[in-house]
Amino acid sequence: MKYEFLKIEKKWQEYWDRNRTFKIGEDPTKKKLYILDMFPYPSGSGLHVGHPEGYTATDIVTRYKRMSGFNVLHPIGWDAFGLPAERYAMQTNIHPRTTTAENIATFRRQIKMLGLSYDWDREVDTTDPQYYRWTQWIFLQLYNSWFDPRSKKARPIETLREEFRARGTSALEVEHSFTASEWIGKTPLQQQAALAEYRLAYIAEIPVNWCEQLGTVLANEEVDEWTEKGYSVVRRPMKQWMMRITAYAERLLEDADELDWPISTLEQQRNWIGRSEGAHIDFPIRDSHQHIRVFTTRPDTLFGATYMVLAPEHPLVDVLTSVTERSHVERYRKEAARKSDVERGAEQEKTGIFTGSYAINPATREQIPIWIADYVLMGYGTGAIMAVPGHDQRDFEFAKKFNLPIRRVVEAGQDDDAAYEGEGLGVNSSGEEVSLDALSTPDAKKTIIAWLEKKSLGRARVQFKLHDWLFSRQRYWGEPIPIIHMEDGTLRQVPESELPLLLPELAKFQPSGTTESPLALATNWVNYVDPADGKKGRRETNTMPQWAGSCWYYLRYIDPSNERQFCDPAKEKYWMPVDLYIGGAEHAVLHLMYARFWHKVLFDLGHVSTKEPFMKLRHQGLILGEDSRKMSKSRGNVINPDTVVGEYGADSMRLFEMFMGPLEEMKPWSTRSVEGVFRFLNRVWRLFVTEEETIDASIQDIPPTEEFEKLYHQTVKKVSLDIEALRFNTAISQLMIFTNEAMKLEVKPRALLRNFVLVLSPFAPHIAEELWERLGNKESLAFESWPSYDPGKVIEKTIEVVFQVNGKVRSRVEVPLDTPEEELERLALDDVGVKRHIDGKPIKRKIVVKNKLVNFVVGS
RNA sequence: GCCGAAGUGGCGGAAUUGGCAGACGCGCUGGACUCAAAAUCCAGUCUGGCUCACACCAGGUGGGGGUUCGACUCCCCCCUUCGGCACCA
Numbered sequence: 007m008k009y010e011f012l013k014i015e016k017k018w019q020e021y022w023d024r025n026r027t028f029k030i031g032e033d034p035t036k037k038k039l040y041i042l043d044m045f046p047y048p049s050g051s052g053l054h055v056g057h058p059e060g061y062t063a064t065d066i067v068t069r070y071k072r073m074s075g076f077n078v079l080h081p082i083g084w085d086a087f088g089l090p091a092e093r094y095a096m097q098t099n100i101h102p103r104t105t106t107a108e109n110i111a112t113f114r115r116q117i118k119m120l121g122l123s124y125d126w127d128r129e130v131d132t133t134d135p136q137y138y139r140w141t142q143w144i145f146l147q148l149y150n151s152w153f154d155p156r157s158k159k160a161r162p163i164e165t166l167r168e169e170f171r172a173r174g175t176s177a178l179e180v181e182h183s184f185t186a187s188e189w190i191g192k193t194p195l196q197q198q199a200a201l202a203e204y205r206l207a208y209i210a211e212i213p214v215n216w217c218e219q220l221g222t223v224l225a226n227e228e229v230d231e232w233t234e235k236g237y238s239v240v241r242r243p244m245k246q247w248m249m250r251i252t253a254y255a256e257r258l259l260e261d262a263d264e265l266d267w268p269i270s271t272l273e274q275q276r277n278w279i280g281r282s283e284g285a286h287i288d289f290p291i292r293d294s295h296q297h298i299r300v301f302t303t304r305p306d307t308l309f310g311a312t313y314m315v316l317a318p319e320h321p322l323v324d325v326l327t328s329v330t331e332r333s334h335v336e337r338y339r340k341e342a343a344r345k346s347d348v349e350r351g352a353e354q355e356k357t358g359i360f361t362g363s364y365a366i367n368p369a370t371r372e373q374i375p376i377w378i379a380d381y382v383l384m385g386y387g388t389g390a391i392m393a394v395p396g397h398d399q400r401d402f403e404f405a406k407k408f409n410l411p412i413r414r415v416v417e418a419g420q421d422d423d424a425a426y427e428g429e430g431l432g433v434n435s436s437g438e439e440v441s442l443d444a445l446s447t448p449d450a451k452k453t454i455i456a457w458l459e460k461k462s463l464g465r466a467r468v469q470f471k472l473h474d475w476l477f478s479r480q481r482y483w484g485e486p487i488p489i490i491h492m493e494d495g496t497l498r499q500v501p502e503s504e505l506p507l508l509l510p511e512l513a514k515f516q517p518s519g520t521t522e523s524p525l526a527l528a529t530n531w532v533n534y535v536d537p538a539d540g541k542k543g544r545r546e547t548n549t550m551p552q553w554a555g556s557c558w559y560y561l562r563y564i565d566p567s568n569e570r571q572f573c574d575p576a577k578e579k580y581w582m583p584v585d586l587y588i589g590g591a592e593h594a595v596l597h598l599m600y601a602r603f604w605h606k607v608l609f610d611l612g613h614v615s616t617k618e619p620f621m622k623l624r625h626q627g628l629i630l631g632e633d634s635r636k637m638s639k640s641r642g643n644v645i646n647p648d649t650v651v652g653e654y655g656a657d658s659m660r661l662f663e664m665f666m667g668p669l670e671e672m673k674p675w676s677t678r679s680v681e682g683v684f685r686f687l688n689r690v691w692r693l694f695v696t697e698e699e700t701i702d703a704s705i706q707d708i709p710p711t712e713e714f715e716k717l718y719h720q721t722v723k724k725v726s727l728d729i730e731a732l733r734f735n736t737a738i739s740q741l742m743i744f745t746n747e748a749m750k751l752e753v754k755p756r757a758l759l760r761n762f763v764l765v766l767s768p769f770a771p772h773i774a775e776e777l778w779e780r781l782g783n784k785e786s787l788a789f790e791s792w793p794s795y796d797p798g799k800v801i802e803k804t805i806e807v808v809f810q811v812n813g814k815v816r817s818r819v820e821v822p823l824d825t826p827e828e829e830l831e832r833l834a835l836d837d838v839g840v841k842r843h844i845d846g847k848p849i850k851r852k853i854v855v856k857n858k859l860v861n862f863v864v865g866s
Numbered sequence: 867g868c869c870g871a872a873g874u875g876g877c878g879g880a881a882u883u884g885g886c887a888g889a890c891g892c893g894c895u896g897g898a899c900u901c902a903a904a905a906u907c908c909a910g911u912c913u914g915g916c917u918c919a920c921a922c923c924a925g926g927u928g929g930g931g932g933u934u935c936g937a938c939u940c941c942c943c944c945c946u947u948c949g950g951c952a953c954c955a
């Protein structure tokens with residue numbers, strides 16, 4: 007009988023479904039493992055070959071660990087909100103819900119076709135109101151929390167309100183301080199504005215990335231993706247919901263050290279957070295009581311600050327611009343505003359313009375001119391810098407172009423054409439009150455900061471590149487934000503008991519025509535009247551970004567149908583954290599940082615028990631087309647999983663994707679190689695099953711030969727260790743070696759071949775189940791125990807030792823394991839090949855390594 | 867420009883507390899089976915030299931240098947590819 011993969015695979019997929027084979031629950035007697043895939047966005051084009059790579063990897067580990075006695079949580083779901091369904095709706099007026107359901111059905115069919123052992127009773131869908139009800143609930147948790155810098159934790163906003171009532175801002179270091187009585191004197195709107203400065207979710211009017219074609223704003227993290235696709239993004243000030251992720255910058259950075267994640271991913275997160283240590287320094291403005299605050303990482307170069315530069319958007323520019331310069335400055339600001347950040351960055355030449363005003367360098371007491379230039383960004387630090395052209399290349403270029411003075415204040419080699427940005431001893435840095443001369447850079451930093459702090463002119467400061475997360479989108483197909491804007495300007499939240507706040511039905515899907523989302527068109531939904539007091543309001547029309555649903559889905563899997571809580575605490579405690587998480591590297595700073603942030607907030611508020619969600623993370627490498635180029639429709643090199651499974655079967659597909667090479671590496675598809683693993687499975691089939699559909703008569707209850715038994719134990723060992731280390735390619739290679747040897751045997755020991763089926767099963771579960779059944783077993787092998795290996799039987803009895811002369815292999819001999827060194831040496835000296843190369847020359851040195859080699863170093 | 871990862875046969879890749887380079891698979895070559903083909907099985911396959919052949923010799927893991935009895939593995943410099951960041955003060 008031929009290996010009829012289609013029949014076999016269908017049979018076992020139905021069996022697993024019917025028997026709910028992979029359904030699991032909490033079991034305190036077993037050790038738990040949580041093995042997670044990044045859930046897919048169910049696009050209209052269906053699964054591509056990249057999906058099964060990660061999914062198969064986790065499935066192999068899951069099946070292996072399950073058989074090794076672990077209680078393994080391995081779920082799947084759908085990240086189903088997103089723009090494509092909404093755009094399709096605008097063209098066809100077909101509700102995104104319908105499109106999404108169809109796409110999910112396709113994905114589900116395709117994933118089931120691969121024989122992945124998910125617990126399908128835990129499937130989640132971010133667009134399901136019973137799911138997004140809790141996304142909205144978590145949003146309200148964030149809205150109703152603030153970050154207490156003293157404990158570095160999120161706390162309920164009520165605690166802040168109490169603190170303000172009791173002692174104002176006296177115990178907090180804040181910009182807008184007030185006393186308790188001032189707080190009490192504030193109007194509700196003023197109080198609301200004050201609290202907004204602390205909430206973890208808040209509304210702010212800031213310059214955002216607006217994309218006209220998409221009709222929505224984008225997060226900083228998303229801009230690149232869309233501009234690459236040819237969309238244009240402009241900065242414009244808009245009122246938007248923000249998430250105060252910056253409050254967690256330090257913890258996101260620190261806790262990353264404990265994660266078993268790819269170095270490059272951790273590095274990307276570190277870069278994105280962008281921590282730098284330095285100081286704030288206030289420069290008094292001449293003829294004014296105001297000052298300009300700058301951030302610098304090199305306060306030690308303060309004596310070299312010969313001018314200042316403000317970002318064109320800096321709020322002080324208006325005040326500083328002198329009458330004579332006003333027209334120039336205005337023109338420059340307009341030009342800068344027109345350019346995008348990318349355009350600004352692309353410019354070779356520095357541009358800028360003098361404001362007509364001067365500041366005082368607090369160290370030298372000199373007057374220094376204040377300029378504006380677009381190489382200073384409003385979005386980082388204070389939007390103003392002290393320019394030290396002697397020790398900053400950008401300032402140097404600017405100073406050269408505009409003939410501004412350059413003063414060297416750090417000792418360096420002679421190079422007049424560039425700034426010296428390294429460290430060194432201070433020079434030209436003596437003032438009346440403080441001197442940095444002859445101090446090393448770190449000492450100079452300490453000294454100057456101490457002086458600045460004493461004089462109240464500045465203080466040490468840690469600055470982050472990370473910005474708060476722009477959280478609202480002008481879209482229909484997303485989670486509604488459960489907030490109501492009342493007519494009097496106050497914000498109300500939709501009570502928890504009224505969640506989920508459902509998306510309204512629309513007669514026609516179309517853009518709102520304004521900067522609002524299409525939700526604005528649902529008049530009945532938008533307009534709100536409080537049933538109790540009759541006050542009127544308007545619902546928030548923005549929706550949440552796609553990242554919202556994926557920020558916490560791993561928690562919902564734990565308790566997917568709980569109607570009272572997002573997740574039962576006892577279950578959460580049992581399953582969390584995620585032990586292994588596999589998904590694409592493209593989420594390194596988006597999903598993976600947002601999810602960590604939300605998780606930390608939930609942790610602070612006592613809703614989850616771990617400070618990090620994902621302990622071990624790996625990325626699957628990109629699968630390229632057969633031509634080693636990225637798969638794309640336009641190149642015509644796209645491989646469709648349906649076709650592959652149809653021609654060779656799911657087991658071959660799984661095996662091939664794992665055999666191609668290391669999981670994390672980028673690698674090209676090869677249909678020839680799929681045939682290779684397909685041949686292997688055919689060989690496995692023929693190893694067990696005859697043409698007449700019986701179990702091969704050569705499989706008998708006999709003891710194995712010593713040689714074959716050793717190979718068996720080696721195989722079990724290698725496959726076990728390789729799965730643990732996610733080295734699936736070498737595990738499969740060992741399975742092939744075992745099969746090739748077994749084929750050669752005239753009689754085959756049944757016990758060992760039986761266990762081989764178990765060892766094969768995580769990789770090729772369908773054929774394994776079929777063989778298992780044909781070997782006379784009644785139950786699925788999914789919960790059979792994983793074969794153990796005997797370390798004593800893995801070891802070779804004899805071993806090949808090489809004899810070298812001057813480091814070159816001249817002979818090899820087979821000797822018993824652990825042959826003593828003296829014996830090896832004697833054998834080597836007797837060896838013909840060795841003798842020939844020693845050729846009577848004196849032996850200067852002997853190196854003998856047991857079980858490895860003998861090396862003679864001889865004179866010439 | 868800066869940060870990170872990686873360069874091994876015709877191809878995908880194996881082998882690192884420094885100790886036989888090329889496991890396994892693909893492809894290719896030859897053979898068996900067959901009327902023939904497919905499928906399957908067996909043998910060979912890093913390069914060069916020498917040889918009827920076996921054997922033997924030399925070279926070989928992006929390039930150059932170094933450490934070492936011995937380097938794909940460790941150190942320094944350079945080149946290439948991929949990923950990320952990119953006026954972040």
